[in-house]
Amino acid sequence: MPTTLGTPSPDQAAYMLRAAADGASRAYKQQLLDLLDVRPGHTVLDVGCGPGTDLPSLAERVGDGGTVIGVDRDPAMLDRARQRTAHLPVVDVREGDAHALPVEPGTADRARIDRVLMHVADPEGVLAQLRTATRHGALIGLAEPDWDTLVVDAEDLDTSRAFTRYTASEVVRNATIGRGLARHASRAGFAVxxxxxxxxxxxxxxxxxxMLGLGRNMQRAIGEGRIDAARGRQWFTSLSEGPFFASFTLVTVVCSR
Structure with a gap:
């Protein structure tokens, strides 16, 4: 049996770009963009912009008279975002934390935060920052997975359940943020x-x-004594031997300021 399961932990910028290129990701991102109704001349704030995945599409919507502000705290992500948008003068990439956004109050006509709240220390604090950064009447788009809904088909159902429970309880900081998005947004003072x-x-x-870290997270679960090593490795091996299926639920919320 191998001592390391699956692919190694990926470069985060490359991971995010690959995730965004997936068909399902493109569909929900386009849906969110349409619901935000970004118009020429708008100022749009993208919190946790990562390597700038969505900045070009936002720049296209705001036109020459608008502004797109991308915020991230990771220098490597910021470098990639600046490289991707160097030809787009309306894009302003800024270093900053989602808990303390580097924008003036009432700056943005539109704001989005996509698969970021599941990682932050204080989701409601970040939403409060978004409320401060947006103008009255602004639209805000939120998109987050609910990792409690992750399912991986396998004959060894008990090990699949142990794996998905481990992922939701130990791997992702705010694993069920997706189902609570509307509630958190309402508490922050937004109208859903x-x-x-x-x-x-x-x-x-x-x-x-x-994308889901099946092998990486199984290795971690085995290392922490959460799943038997032989059983976990057999589970992982079996996934590659026949038709494969896995899924989860991703929740999108659009709210107004």
Whole structure:
């Protein structure tokens, strides 16, 4: 049996760009962009912009008279974002934390935060920052997975359940933030306008291993004594041997200021 399961931990910028290129990701991102109704001349704030995945599409919507502000705290992500948008003068990439946004109050007509709240220390504090940074009447788009809904098909159902429980309880900081988005947004003082759910489906084992961390997280669970080593490795091996299926629920909320 191998001592290391699956693919190694990926470069985070490359991981995010690959995730955004997935068909299901493109669909929900386009849906969120349409619901935000970004118009020429708008100032749009993208919190946790990462390597700048969505900045070009936002820049196209705001036109020459608008502004797109991308914020991230990771210098490597900021470098990639600046490289990707160097030809777009309306894009302003800034270093900053989501808990202390580097923008003046009432700056943005539109704001988005995509798969970031699941990682932060204080989701409601970040939403409060978004409320401060946006103008009256602004629209805010939020998109987060609910990792408690992760399912991985395998004959060894008990090990699959142990793996998904471990992922939700130990791997992701705020694993159920998706289902609570509307509640958190309301508490932050936003009016919830729409709540939607999509279900990304993975049928390619290698792609799922890379994107969902099947092997990496199983190795971690084994190392922490949460799952028996032989059983966990057999579970992982079996996933590659036949038709593969995994999915989770991703929740999108659009709210107004």
């Amino acid at each position: 306008e729409a709540v939607l759910a999509t279900t990304p489906v993975f049928r390619d084992f290698a792609d799922a291993d890379h």
